[in-house]
Amino acid sequence: xxxxxxxxxxxxxxxxxxxxxxxKPGFFRQTSNDQVMKKVDAKGTVLxxxxxxVSKLRKKPIDVAFAA
Numbered sequence: 001x002x003x004x005x006x007x008x009x010x011x012x013x014x015x016x017x018x019x020x021x022x023x024k025p026g027f028f029r030q031t032s033n034d035q036v037m038k039k040v041d042a043k044g045t046v047l048x049x050x051x052x053x054v055s056k057l058r059k060k061p062i063d064v065a066f067a068a
Contacts, residue, residue, distance in 0.1 A: 004021075006019060006020070006021055007019070007020040007023070007048075010054070015052070015053050015054055015055050016050065016052055016054065017050065017051045017054040018048065018049075018050045019048050019049055019050070020039065020047060020048035021047055021048050022041075022045075022047045022048070024041055024047055025041065026039045026040050026041045026042075027039065027040065028040075028050065031049075032064060032065065033062055033064045035051055035053055035062060036049060036050070036051050036052075036062065037049065037050045037052075049064075
């Protein structure tokens with residue numbers, strides 16, 4: 001049985017959080033929120049996402065749909 005892993009990376013200087021579900025080549029696309037980008041592969045499968053200014057989420061959480 002394969003184990004699913006999530007990789008998290010936080011850059012405190014840039015206030016940037018990156019969350020990856022799969023370690024595959026891909027590229028970032030915009031979402032409905034300027035603060036969030038999704039990483040997708042060539043087929044449009046979501047591989048992960050990134051959040052800019054993540055410390056501001058303490059005051060107001062965000063909600064973003066990740067439709068391919």
